[in-house]
Amino acid sequence: MSATPARPARGYAPEIIVAAGCLVALISFGPRASAGLFQIPMTLQFNWGRDIFGLALAIQNLLWGLGAPFAGAIADRFGTTRVLCVGAVLYAAGLVVMAYATTPLQLHLGAGVLIGFGLSACSFNLVLAAFGKLLPDQWRPMAFGAGTAAGSFGQFLFPPIGNILIDTLGWQQALVVFAVTLLPILPISIMLATRKTGAAAAATASLPNQTIRQALGEALRHRSYVLLVLGFFTCGFQLAFITVHMPAYLKDAGLPAWVGGWTLAVIGLANAVGSLSSGWLSTRMPKRHLLAWIYLGRAVAIAAFILLPPSPLTAITFGVVIGLFWLSTVPPTSSLVMLMFGTKYMAMLYGFAFFSHQVGGFLGVWLGGIFYEATGNYQLVWWLSVALGVASALINLPIVERPVDRPEAQPA
Numbered sequence: 001m002s003a004t005p006a007r008p009a010r011g012y013a014p015e016i017i018v019a020a021g022c023l024v025a026l027i028s029f030g031p032r033a034s035a036g037l038f039q040i041p042m043t044l045q046f047n048w049g050r051d052i053f054g055l056a057l058a059i060q061n062l063l064w065g066l067g068a069p070f071a072g073a074i075a076d077r078f079g080t081t082r083v084l085c086v087g088a089v090l091y092a093a094g095l096v097v098m099a100y101a102t103t104p105l106q107l108h109l110g111a112g113v114l115i116g117f118g119l120s121a122c123s124f125n126l127v128l129a130a131f132g133k134l135l136p137d138q139w140r141p142m143a144f145g146a147g148t149a150a151g152s153f154g155q156f157l158f159p160p161i162g163n164i165l166i167d168t169l170g171w172q173q174a175l176v177v178f179a180v181t182l183l184p185i186l187p188i189s190i191m192l193a194t195r196k197t198g199a200a201a202a203a204t205a206s207l208p209n210q211t212i213r214q215a216l217g218e219a220l221r222h223r224s225y226v227l228l229v230l231g232f233f234t235c236g237f238q239l240a241f242i243t244v245h246m247p248a249y250l251k252d253a254g255l256p257a258w259v260g261g262w263t264l265a266v267i268g269l270a271n272a273v274g275s276l277s278s279g280w281l282s283t284r285m286p287k288r289h290l291l292a293w294i295y296l297g298r299a300v301a302i303a304a305f306i307l308l309p310p311s312p313l314t315a316i317t318f319g320v321v322i323g324l325f326w327l328s329t330v331p332p333t334s335s336l337v338m339l340m341f342g343t344k345y346m347a348m349l350y351g352f353a354f355f356s357h358q359v360g361g362f363l364g365v366w367l368g369g370i371f372y373e374a375t376g377n378y379q380l381v382w383w384l385s386v387a388l389g390v391a392s393a394l395i396n397l398p399i400v401e402r403p404v405d406r407p408e409a410q411p412a
Helices: 014-033 036-047 050-078 080-099 104-122 124-134 137-169 172-183 185-192 199-203 211-220 223-252 257-281 289-305 312-325 330-341 346-375 379-396
Strands: none
Touching: 014 080, 014 104, 014 137, 014 185, 036 050, 036 137, 036 223, 036 257, 050 080, 050 104, 050 124, 050 211, 050 223, 080 104, 080 124, 080 172, 080 185, 080 330, 104 124, 104 379, 124 137, 124 185, 124 346, 137 172, 137 257, 137 330, 172 185, 185 211, 185 223, 185 257, 199 346, 211 223, 211 289, 211 330, 211 346, 223 257, 223 289, 223 330, 223 379, 257 289, 257 330, 289 312, 289 330, 289 379, 330 346, 346 379
16 A cells, blocks of 8 residues: 655745745855955955965865765754754854954864855755755745755845945955844744654655665665766866856956956856756756756856956856856756655755765865966866866766665565
8 A cells, every 4th residue: 555645844835935945045155155255355465375265265165065964964853943053153153253364274264164064054955955845846846946046146146245345344344244144044944944754754765764874875875876976076166166266367367356246246146047947947857968968058158268358248248157057956956866865864965965066166166276376377277177067967967867776665
């Protein structure tokens, strides 16, 4: 006798859950997306090389990814709200420490360690997992796109504001203002409350009594999941490199500072369109094909950008084009994780995929600073981004889009 599917356990209407998740994603993504604006004022004031600033942001990306599976596992076990609140407090504290850092060690502690772990516990990866647990099936694909798009809108909103704050208040006070903007996450997160469920959680998986260790072992032995995780590495490499080093790259080309800020902003605005479109397309075409086209599109856009002469027009145009592909990988990736393994351990398993993403982010930011100091330009890292985009397009094609094969439970 087949079990009747259980409805997701939730205390609020789907519209309220989606709105709350989108607000958390928007607020948490904004300051992080503006990090590149602080590179030049900080390195000039303290006479640091860009490799020092780059290492701090590289540590942030790595610890964001390293903490994501653990934050996800805690949220799966004890609920989302507590994790989001702790993450927001760590994130805000990191911005304040970064604001008053006067040594590389203090910078690495604030911008690297505190913000990195804070992001792992309050960014869109937990929001998407909460959507998977709380929303009905028909809401999930578009909600994944909406949550990702909201993070993108944060990227559109915060960099221009950051430029204004830096010009009027100074870079230190700008970071403090960004820290204060994170505090509304604490009350909003109540609407994303998930609990350790019984029947509802069991109905989402073929193995209701599966442990965290068993779930992780099953995933790491699953070829399609491994391919998905490997492909996600490129996404992090490209996004982190562009977010942190694009303003400095454009400044080196002789363009005014506003071009860098607005390039990051239009990336965020275009990404809102790209993420929503990706969520919609995830329900209408094979997700592996969608991912392959996204990675290939990024490679072509980056190659065209670095081959054209730098100007405000080419920079803003690149921002629009790359923005359409920016976080559009997230809806099909999260949907594939849920399709393969169900929702019971989605936060943790998506967290491991995100760890690969952030290892790529660590290398993108760190190598950007290292190669700039060694060669005086970013060309090698740009071309490496192109090559990785082509490789990830090919890696995603063999993914099999079906639930993991599990033995049927036998009657006693």
